[in-house]
Amino acid sequence: MFNSQWTTPAGMTRRHFMSHMAGGSAAMAGAAFTLGQTLKANADVLKKNRKSAILLWMGGGPSTIDMWDMKPGAPTGGPFKPISTSGDGQICEHMPLMAKQMHHMAVIRSMSTREADHDRGRYYMHTGFVPNPNIDHPSYGSVLAHELIGQRPELEIPPFVTVGGGSAGPGFLGMAWAPFAVTSNGQIRNLQMKLEQQRLMQRMAALDLIEKDFVKKNRGTAAEDHQKVLKKTFDLMSSEQMQAFKVSEEPEAVKERYGATGMGMGGGGFGQGCLLARRLVEAGVPFVEVDLGGWDSHSDIFNTLTNRHLPVLDKAMSALTEDLEQRGMLQDTAIIWMGEFGRTPRINQNAGRDHFARAWSVVVGGAGIKGGITIGETNSDGTTVETEPFSSEDLMTSVCKALGISPDTTYTANNRRPMKIAGGGKIIKDLFV
Amino acid sequence: MTLCPQTITRIAVVLAALLPASWACAQSNLPSQTQLINKHIQQGWIDYELKPSPASPDGKWCRRVYLDIIGRIPTPAELDAFLQDKGADKDHRLVNMLLHDDRYTEEYARNWATVWTNILIGQTGGNERNSLTSRPGMSKYLRDSFARNKPYNDMVFELVTATGSTKPGTENFNGATNFLAMKVNEDQATLATSSTSRIFMGLQVQCTQCHNHPFNQWKQQKFWEFNSFFRQTRALRRYAEGTRDVSHAELVDEDFAGEAGDPSKAIVFYELRNGVTRTAGPVFMDGTEVDVSGYVSDVNRREALGKMMIESEFMDKMIVNRMWAHFMGYAFTKPVDDLGPHNVASHPMLLEELGAEFRKASFDLKQLIQWIALSEPYRLSSQTTRSNASDDPQQGEPPKFTHFYLRQMSAEQLYQSLVSTNKASARGSYESQEAERNRWLQQFVTAFGTDEGDESTSFNGSIPQALMMFNGDLVRNSTTTDSGSFLGDLARENMKPGDKVHRLFLAGMGRRASRDELTIANKLLAARKGDQAAMLQDMWWAILNSNEFIINH
Numbered sequence: 001m002f003n004s005q006w007t008t009p010a011g012m013t014r015r016h017f018m019s020h021m022a023g024g025s026a027a028m029a030g031a032a033f034t035l036g037q038t039l040k041a042n043a044d045v046l047k048k049n050r051k052s053a054i055l056l057w058m059g060g061g062p063s064t065i066d067m068w069d070m071k072p073g074a075p076t077g078g079p080f081k082p083i084s085t086s087g088d089g090q091i092c093e094h095m096p097l098m099a100k101q102m103h104h105m106a107v108i109r110s111m112s113t114r115e116a117d118h119d120r121g122r123y124y125m126h127t128g129f130v131p132n133p134n135i136d137h138p139s140y141g142s143v144l145a146h147e148l149i150g151q152r153p154e155l156e157i158p159p160f161v162t163v164g165g166g167s168a169g170p171g172f173l174g175m176a177w178a179p180f181a182v183t184s185n186g187q188i189r190n191l192q193m194k195l196e197q198q199r200l201m202q203r204m205a206a207l208d209l210i211e212k213d214f215v216k217k218n219r220g221t222a223a224e225d226h227q228k229v230l231k232k233t234f235d236l237m238s239s240e241q242m243q244a245f246k247v248s249e250e251p252e253a254v255k256e257r258y259g260a261t262g263m264g265m266g267g268g269g270f271g272q273g274c275l276l277a278r279r280l281v282e283a284g285v286p287f288v289e290v291d292l293g294g295w296d297s298h299s300d301i302f303n304t305l306t307n308r309h310l311p312v313l314d315k316a317m318s319a320l321t322e323d324l325e326q327r328g329m330l331q332d333t334a335i336i337w338m339g340e341f342g343r344t345p346r347i348n349q350n351a352g353r354d355h356f357a358r359a360w361s362v363v364v365g366g367a368g369i370k371g372g373i374t375i376g377e378t379n380s381d382g383t384t385v386e387t388e389p390f391s392s393e394d395l396m397t398s399v400c401k402a403l404g405i406s407p408d409t410t411y412t413a414n415n416r417r418p419m420k421i422a423g424g425g426k427i428i429k430d431l432f433v
Numbered sequence: 434m435t436l437c438p439q440t441i442t443r444i445a446v447v448l449a450a451l452l453p454a455s456w457a458c459a460q461s462n463l464p465s466q467t468q469l470i471n472k473h474i475q476q477g478w479i480d481y482e483l484k485p486s487p488a489s490p491d492g493k494w495c496r497r498v499y500l501d502i503i504g505r506i507p508t509p510a511e512l513d514a515f516l517q518d519k520g521a522d523k524d525h526r527l528v529n530m531l532l533h534d535d536r537y538t539e540e541y542a543r544n545w546a547t548v549w550t551n552i553l554i555g556q557t558g559g560n561e562r563n564s565l566t567s568r569p570g571m572s573k574y575l576r577d578s579f580a581r582n583k584p585y586n587d588m589v590f591e592l593v594t595a596t597g598s599t600k601p602g603t604e605n606f607n608g609a610t611n612f613l614a615m616k617v618n619e620d621q622a623t624l625a626t627s628s629t630s631r632i633f634m635g636l637q638v639q640c641t642q643c644h645n646h647p648f649n650q651w652k653q654q655k656f657w658e659f660n661s662f663f664r665q666t667r668a669l670r671r672y673a674e675g676t677r678d679v680s681h682a683e684l685v686d687e688d689f690a691g692e693a694g695d696p697s698k699a700i701v702f703y704e705l706r707n708g709v710t711r712t713a714g715p716v717f718m719d720g721t722e723v724d725v726s727g728y729v730s731d732v733n734r735r736e737a738l739g740k741m742m743i744e745s746e747f748m749d750k751m752i753v754n755r756m757w758a759h760f761m762g763y764a765f766t767k768p769v770d771d772l773g774p775h776n777v778a779s780h781p782m783l784l785e786e787l788g789a790e791f792r793k794a795s796f797d798l799k800q801l802i803q804w805i806a807l808s809e810p811y812r813l814s815s816q817t818t819r820s821n822a823s824d825d826p827q828q829g830e831p832p833k834f835t836h837f838y839l840r841q842m843s844a845e846q847l848y849q850s851l852v853s854t855n856k857a858s859a860r861g862s863y864e865s866q867e868a869e870r871n872r873w874l875q876q877f878v879t880a881f882g883t884d885e886g887d888e889s890t891s892f893n894g895s896i897p898q899a900l901m902m903f904n905g906d907l908v909r910n911s912t913t914t915d916s917g918s919f920l921g922d923l924a925r926e927n928m929k930p931g932d933k934v935h936r937l938f939l940a941g942m943g944r945r946a947s948r949d950e951l952t953i954a955n956k957l958l959a960a961r962k963g964d965q966a967a968m969l970q971d972m973w974w975a976i977l978n979s980n981e982f983i984i985n986h
Contacts, residue, residue: 118887133767133776134829158896165879169893178895181879189876190900194909199971202960206953206975213947214981217816222839226894226980233899293880298620346708350620415829 050151051332051367051403052281053144055289056274056317057165058339060118060296063353064361065345065382066305067092069109076345076381079302087372094310097318103372104321104330105365106431110376112389113341116355118296121340126168128396128423135413139168140396141287142177143421147405148286155284156239158232163273165291172414174221176228179289184273186245193237204234244283247276254323259315271316278323281333292316295339299350324366334367334402338395345382359385362395364431367402375430393425401427462522466790466804473783474810477833484820486813486836491516493814493986495527496943498806500842500985501760502531504544505849509940528806532799538580540849545798546575547845548759552632553592553612556878556888560871565614565668565682567600568871569864574608585752585796586743589633593739598671600681610684614668617684621701622663630659633742635751635772636718657703657713662738664701665689665729686735689727699727717741747772749788753801754778757787760805762838762985763826779831810834815986839984844874844892847983851911854919854940873907894983902978912974914966920973924966930958933965934972941976 068091071077082090087102115121115130124130127137138146145159152159158180160170170177182188193200207230215223236242247260259271273290280288292313297304317337324330342360343353359378365371376387397407400422407427413419463471478485489497495515499507507515515527531537550558550572559568578588597607599614616625630636638656665686673680691699693712700712714725715734721741724732742748750772758764765778778784787804794800805811813836817824821835832838842850848870861869877892891897902908914921919940923933931946934954938946946954954972961967976982 122887132829136827167889175894178893180896181889181891188900189897190904193904199960202957203971203974206950206957206972207978209949209953210975210979210981213949214979222894222984223980229894229896229899230978233896233903236896237900237903298623346704348704349702352620414827 049332049404050284050286051148051334052286052288052329053140053334053336053367053399053403054274054277054281054320055140055287056313056335056337057167057289057291058295058313058337059122059165059291059293060339061121061341061343061355062295062309062339063297063301063305063343065342065353066302067095067310068107068361068363069378069382071345071380071382074345074381076347076383078347080305087374089374092310094306095314095318097314098321101318101321104325105335105363105371106369107361107363107374108376108390108395108428108431109361109374109378110385110387110390111342111360111362111395112385113357113360113391116341116357118340118355121355121357123168125338125340125392127171128393128421128425134415135417135419136169136171137413137419138171138173138177138411139179140399141167141179141289142170142173144287144400144403144405146173146177147400147409147421148403152284152286155241156235157241157244157280157283157285158236159285160287160289161277161280161285162289163276163291164269165289165293167289167291173411174225174228176225176232178229182245182276184247184269184276184290186247186272186276186279188242188245191237191242241283244279244285245276247272247279250275250279257315258319259312270312271319274316274320278320278327278329281324281329282327297343297352298348298354299352301343301347301352321365330366332367334369334399335363335365336395336399337363359383364395364399364402369398369402369431370433373430375428390428391425393423394428395425396422397425398428398431401432462525463807464800464804466787466794466800467807469786469790470783470804470808470810473780473786474808474834477780478835481824481833483824483833483835484818485810486816486818486821488812489814489837490944492939492943494524494812497811497837497985498527498531500846500850502528502544502802502806503537503540504547504846505540505853506940506943508854509936512939512943524807524812528803532803542576542580544849545579546572549575549579552755553628554615555880556874556890557880558615559611560875561880563679565599565618565670565679566611567608567614567681568611569867570599570601570606570608570681571611572608572867573601574611577608579798582797582799585791585798586748587796589748590739590743593629593633593742594733594735596684596686598681598683603671603681605683607684610668610682613663613666614682614684617663617666618668622660622666625663625666626656626660629663629738629742630718631770633751634718634745634747635754635766635770636747637771637773653703653705654711654713655718657701657711658716659718661699661701661713661715662723662734664691664699665727665734686729686733688729689734691727696727698725700725718747719745746785746788746792749792750784752798753784753787753791756798756801756805757784760802760811761832761834762840763832763834767826779833811837813837815839837986839986841894842983842985844877844890845870846985847892848873848907851907851977855911855913876901899978902983908974908977911977912970914970920966920969924969930954930965930968933969937969937972937976941973941979941982 065071065076066078066080070080070082070090070092072082081093083093083096083099085091085099085102087105089107091099091102113124115124120131126139129137141160141162149155149159160177160179162179162181164184167179211227215227255275258275260275270290270292277288277290295309321335324333341355341357344356348354359382376385376390378384379386400407407420407422409421410418411421492512495512496506499505515523520526531541550568554566554571559566559571591609592612595607595609595613597605597610599610600606613625616622616628627638630638638659666684667687668682668684670679671681671683672678688696689699690696692702693700700714702710702712704710715723723734723737726732754764754766754769754772758769765780765784766772766776791801815837817836824830824833824835826832826838877890877897879889912920914924923936926933931951934951935945938944938950954968957971958965958968
């Protein structure tokens with residue numbers, strides 16, 4: 001016979017009901033999913049000093065020599081002109097809106113890395129480690145979500161969301177820390193449970209029993225992760241916080257400012273993604289990655305930049321920065337702009353630029369990072385870094401510092417060796433006052 | 434006294450266990466190549482002082498074989514047939530049935546066409562607007578090839594040298610053209626270069642496009658020499674009548690003047706890191722030079738390349754490595770398509786010898802599959818024991834294959850498994866079914882939009898997959914109880930409810946239900962007020978959502 005847990009008292013939300021289920025279903029199938037809710041008493045205190053990060057990922061390798069570290073007049077300089085900004089450096093004329101926000105941003109012009117292949121570069125810049133067949137390193141989003149989640153006991157939606165792209169995986173942290181991939185319109189497939197609640201509970205109990213057996217037979221972490229993922233899935237299905245994904249409900253004027261209208265080729269998607277990122281951070285998501293792909297211009301690069309990438313980026317990134325600032329969120333939210341590498345100063349015979357990791361730029365701001373500055377220098381044609389070179393590890397370590405995470409935090413990797421979360425990089429001191 | 438055949442078999446098995454492995458092998462009627470696999474893998478166990486897990490129960494092994502060879506789990510009837518079979522060589526016969534019985538040809542061909550479509554044009558190839566690739570065209574070529582068991586060397590040659598139209602139903606249709614259609618026009622055919630060498634030869638050259646490889650022997654010069662073979666080739670856009678919408682592409686070989694403008698010496702230029710310009714002509718990776726004329730009438734460069742590729746032992750090793758990974762969950766190398774000198778294989782001798790055997794067997798893929806599927810490591814349980822728990826490739830150890838490595842089904846395997854349990858959903862023409870499947874698959878794929886067509890999938894055990902399994906149409910359709918559906922028919926069968934639950938578990942997991950599982954099914958039956966179909970629905974939903982179902986184990 002079923003015990004009384006099988007009937008839901010009227011007026012109980014499914015979430016509340018589930019938290020009751022956690023302890024009471026022993027008669028059904030052993031303990032059901034442990035949907036225990038942590039105490040919310042400290043939530044307000046925590047909200048005050050909780051940190052987040054938004055990574056703007058420029059897939060394909062953006063041409064930073066045409067954007068943040070221009071070489072006007074040099075044979076490698078290309079046709080664009082630099083303009084002055086609200087900070088102390090100059091940037092490309094095709095980013096006039098961003099030029100007004102540069103007092104919030106630091107441009108690091110002395111990135112020097114060694115991975116000029118998309119896959120390897122994406123991995124390296126996302127994890128702080130070069131690919132290694134023996135270790136599956138967790139990416140930024142998984143690491144930061146893992147470290148910051150403690151500040152948000154009330155969070156019911158995934159702590160690591162990636163918008164319009166794939167990001168990089170959770171590595172040895174397991175699927176429970178995998179990115180939740182959504183499209184920039186925030187619409188999530190299969191969210192609606194098309195079953196009455198009680199029957200679902202009963203199905204879940206049966207599922208729980210089947211799972212338990214499988215996990216018991218020493219099937220390793222994958223099976224345990226599956227249970228965690230099921231729990232998270234169940235949580236978000238019934239969570240009010242999912243409202244944050246409804247980016248379409250934003251006022252038209254706001255969408256317009258982000259460039260989130262007119263969803264043509266690459267247009268609109270990124271703007272809307274940035275707007276979605278702001279909403280998610282407001283809802284308490286500690287890490288959001290928004291992808292703007294297609295930077296891989298081996299040919300015809302200047303047209304592509306002028307007509308496609310730069311206007312889209314300029315609108316969205318400037319609106320995001322300004323918005324976060326106006327809402328008082330910029331001081332707690334780090335913005336990281338980067339791709340897997342830069343592009344060659346040499347312009348090839350197809351009027352394109354190729355992959356180039358030896359000297360390139362990234363942009364960071366927010367979360368107490370000093371704005372309006374440029375750090376590091378490249379030589380007159382942009383082929384080498386003339387000041388102290390910085391790596392992915394250094395960048396990640398600095399981001400950790402800005403977010404109040406100790407870079408000495410250590411994980412035990414899947415090969416049972418200790419691993420420093422940001423690859424043991426050094427702090428880029430000039431980013432901090 | 435006379436012994437029944439089964440007893441004799443049992444005695445033989447016991448005896449075999451007591452004898453040295455080599456003797457047992459010699460006595461068996463296993464293909465000699467399977468014995469070769471067993472010998473090398475066993476030697477590895479001895480070297481590392483590991484003991485293999487026991488053999489997998491029949492039901493689970495049967496599920497594995499169906500998933501890996503024809504891309505879906507067995508139906509209850511198929512599973513029963515295997516479990517009832519008491520013949521000594523039942524494994525052998527099952528593998529042969531899936532490979533050679535006409536009833537399975539279509540599914541066999543579909544499965545391998547799916548696998549290879551993803552390898553050759555990625556999970557998104559052909560879905561982009563105005564794409565030059567026809568996904569149906571690629572899949573049709575592959576399906577026909579696998580259905581006829583075309584020798585692998587012929588397939589490689591055809592894919593590398595194809596000319597004609599990409600789209601089924603057009604004049605000059607040749608589906609093999611879809612491999613290169615999107616890879617030859619842009620960026621001096623660098624994508625054709627890196628994909629061809631990586632996919633078929635296991636040589637990763639993409640880094641050497643712009644610089645010498647920091648840690649292997651591949652040099653930039655090699656990249657551009659290999660690249661030269663693709664420079665006579667173009668994909669011409671064909672438009673839909675009266676519009677500017679691309680209908681398909683025509684892959685052609687044209688005279689190539691070279692970048693110096695002299696077709697009698699059609700060379701390409703490339704730049705070293707320091708800006709110095711170098712030249713390259715068509716030279717195969719082993720140093721064999723080809724006439725440098727760019728005139729197709731003098732030399733068809735892709736054909737010259739194709740001929741040399743299929744003579745290379747790298748091709749043999751690459752396909753063996755790929756096939757091994759498909760069945761065993763791990764290749765001899767990581768990643769599977771990097772056989773470069775810097776990347777040592779876990780079992781180099783075995784890889785070498787199997788490659789040579791494959792060549793001797795005239796590149797017969799079905800034989801290769803049979804050798805691996807009948808091998809001892811493939812027959813092992815997925816449960817580790819104390820004496821082999823350390824064999825965990827996830828921890829970066831080279832795999833020793835002491836037990837079957839767990840892995841999740843692919844999205845395609847899940848789809849096919851659910852559709853096949855439900856006769857009702859397999860409606861419409863083959864093409865329309867394919868299109869529907871393709872639409873469903875796209876929800877999980879993200880393209881990174883790089884020149885190398887990198888992609889990621891969210892069908893990887895993360896939340897979007899769990900949501901789809903919880904609430905998606907695919908699972909809802911497989912839990913219907915309409916007449917003609919799997920559950921509907923089962924509900925109406927004349928047997929005890931408990932036996933029906935066993936049927937469900939056999940269908941889903943390849944095993945019977947446990948006592949606790951029967952108990953909960955009983956409770957569900959009470960909660961459903963005795964409605965068996967509804968109880969089966971609940972149980973089937975739980976089974977489909979379980980880890981044990983989605984994992985190939």
